Amino acid sequence: MGFVGGQNKKSLDVELNLLPVFDVLSVCICFLLMTVVWIQVGQIKTSQALGGQSQAETKNPPSVWLTVDEKSNVVFSFKHTKGKMGDQTVSANNGQLNLSSLQNRIKSLSEQHGFEIALLMPSSNTSYDSIIQIMDSLKGANIKDVGLSPL
């Protein structure tokens, strides 16, 4: 299909100048590379236990208190549960926190009793890692309010 009538044959091809696009993209890439957070740090939110609220506004939902002793045994105590429940213990595994048993116990207890509050009471030699692991397990068992009691 040719052009008829005109003296100059103008090409219908439009050559788009990509250089400005290239410049914009280069600037974008530089900016994003400089500002992107490569190592994303997360957080485990908790509240300090005991004494945060007055007694009048305190409800008493079923709660579980976890005491970690110096040998990394974890003792579960229960408050405001339907029916009286005795303490339960998850024994340590070679002086280390038995995390898998602990997770299973927390999960099964939470499913049975629907705990909303958990309070963690570590001993002086409990490592920060163990505390986070226990709190992580409690959060994973849908316990909304996890508290940490200082020594």
Next chain:
Amino acid sequence: MSSQSVLKNHSLRGPIASQGAIKSKGGGMKKHNMVFSLNLTALIDAFSILVIFLLSNYSGDAQNVNLSKHIQLPNATQTEMMTMGTVVKIEGNRIFVDEKEVKLENLIGKLIEAKKSKEQDTDDVKNSLIIQADRQLDFALLSPVIRAGGSAGFNQYKFAAMPQTKK
């Protein structure tokens, strides 16, 4: 349709190449065109993909936790995105509040100052104490910081942890 295309009879050459201004002056039989137009389309495609990837990983929230090489954070699966607040870093026996070293006996005062400096921020930022400590740290060293935070009026404690995917 494509055989009748307008483009068929026209070469897709750049403006310089179309003029044919530069030709090699070799004595050979064939005259090679020394001008070549760089095809930027593939490069633009690659850049576009890179920009999209970086934008998808981009987080608009500022992260105010500077990771120290002396601190190895614990891993956790139930983490939330880090928010703003007063950052307390524990490195061995040294305590830092917003990157400034403080002594344990002055900690409550410094935390109160830090909280006052965030008066104009939201309640969530003002009342949050972000604790950053090594995974091996004993609770005996962490407990005074929690107590000091409570005394200074913080009611939200946020423990820094490395997000881990659920197994």
